[in-house]
Amino acid sequence: MIEPYVPTVFTHHNLSLHALLLENQPWFCARDIGRLMGFHLSERMVNKLDKDQHCTIWIEYYRHPEKQLMLSESGVYALLVYHYAPGNRLLREGITHQVVPALRDAQQPENSDRPMLSLLDWPQMSLSMLHWQGELWIRLRDMPNLLTDHTQRTTPISKPWWRRVMQTLQSSNQSMG
Numbered sequence: 001m002i003e004p005y006v007p008t009v010f011t012h013h014n015l016s017l018h019a020l021l022l023e024n025q026p027w028f029c030a031r032d033i034g035r036l037m038g039f040h041l042s043e044r045m046v047n048k049l050d051k052d053q054h055c056t057i058w059i060e061y062y063r064h065p066e067k068q069l070m071l072s073e074s075g076v077y078a079l080l081v082y083h084y085a086p087g088n089r090l091l092r093e094g095i096t097h098q099v100v101p102a103l104r105d106a107q108q109p110e111n112s113d114r115p116m117l118s119l120l121d122w123p124q125m126s127l128s129m130l131h132w133q134g135e136l137w138i139r140l141r142d143m144p145n146l147l148t149d150h151t152q153r154t155t156p157i158s159k160p161w162w163r164r165v166m167q168t169l170q171s172s173n174q175s176m177g
Helices: 030-037 073-082 088-106 140-147 161-176
Strands: 008-012 015-022 025-029 054-061 064-072 116-121 126-132 135-137
Touching: 008 088, 008 126, 015 030, 015 054, 015 088, 025 030, 025 054, 025 073, 025 088, 030 064, 030 073, 030 088, 064 073, 073 088, 088 116, 088 126, 126 140, 140 161
Parallel strands: none
Antiparallel strands: 008 015, 015 025, 025 064, 054 064, 116 126, 126 135
């Protein structure tokens, strides 16, 4: 049996997206893209794409080797245009601004001096992190989501907000390491 490719799994609206780089090009599991777009991608829909925009390969799909139909980055964008829905705008933005950069940055050497993007996934949300000059950076617009406490508190918050952020980031770094 052929050794399956090991994709990176991203979470978008509590749904998984298996993606990987093949020859430095992003490829996405068609089954996951269909689920994220809200329908099953039929053979007829995929045949609208050019031959270089789809392929079938063996990947680890939920820890089991499976033959999966994969879509190139341009194939995904083409399907999003062919089957336009307003809700797919967030999917396109997530792929463009989070998934593709994280896939490419994961292939770069760690001692690179350039900024690197990674993605922290929690059950409630994903958070983009920028690694630069030995520091972790997050977007200011992500701060309210990070600071939102999803559990009910009965006592007032005793730590300043910036200490809670640092504690959250340090605990997630320790779990990644």
